[in-house]
């Protein structure tokens with residue numbers, strides 16, 4: 375049995391699907407089972423990662439854990455609870471900022487989570503993911519309402535990754551040998567600017583979208599709607615012209631055997647979010 379956290383989200387929902395397709399028993403963790411729609415045969419259990427004592431039912435008879443956190447959790451406490459219940463292997467979603475921007479708040483937080491995993495006493499695999507393609511969903515309300523995207527750093531290129539590819543690598547790490555003690559650094563297949571992403575979205579939605587460039591102060595205010603204030607500034611800071619991105623990495627293809635999915639493919643799969 376593999377426990378999948380974040381099972382209703384972008385990455386975890388695909389991890390659950392991939393495990394079900396492989397015929398592997400999976401248990402989806404959610405805070406609200408009444409809203410969780412899972413493939414048949416997948417166990418659903420309620421629990422809250424910020425309250426490790428609520429996770430005990432999730433660990434029953436499980437041997438592996440897919441762990442995706444949002445930054446508010448005590449990762450060491452979660453892992454100690456899992457280890458005591460007999461879980462032996464953990465696959466953690468971390469951030470590539472741990473590598474490219476280790477002194478940023480997100481980078482430091484990611485390194486803290488990784489340290490807890492390394493110190494857990496379990497065997498582990500760490501997936502350091504770059505910026506998700508799905509962050510484009512942040513633009514969905516303004517695209518739906520008036521066909522505009524307001525963004526900063528519109529010509530900065532980033533090798534955004536489809537969460538489905540992170541899930542595919544996770545499924546491999548959870549079910550195949552050879553990933554223990556390894557850090558997989560994951561990006562998408564190409565550097566794509568915000569301007570190009572908006573153009574691609576316009577094409578797949580068959581709509582003329584207007585891109586309005588925000589200044590840094592406006593962007594800061596805007597991002598605070600989606601992430602904690604203390605982590606926003608370094609994200610904005612990537613617009614400084616200084617290229618500290620990871621470049622395009624081939625890990626997804628080398629682990630899964632399939633090329634990493636493009637932003638265009640992600641957009642085609644998610645038109646519903648923008649209509």
Ligand SMILES: NC(=O)c1ccc[n+]([C@@H]2O[C@H](COP(=O)([O-])OP(=O)(O)OC[C@H]3O[C@@H](n4cnc5c(N)ncnc54)[C@H](OP(=O)(O)O)[C@@H]3O)[C@@H](O)[C@H]2O)c1
Pocket residue numbers: 379380381382383384385386403404405406410421422423424442443444445467468469470503504505506508509537
């Ligand atoms: N966005 C990026 O560019 C990026 C880059 C690198 C790494 N990451 C990592 O990826 C994460 C986001 O992944 P995602 O896009 O797949 O997530 P998502 O779609 O935003 O969904 C969040 C998931 O976390 C679960 N969750 C939230 N709080 C929880 C809690 N207290 N207890 C239990 N479950 C909880 C939710 O489950 P329920 O609501 O069903 O309980 C949901 O399944 C970030 O938090 C970050 O750690 C993101």
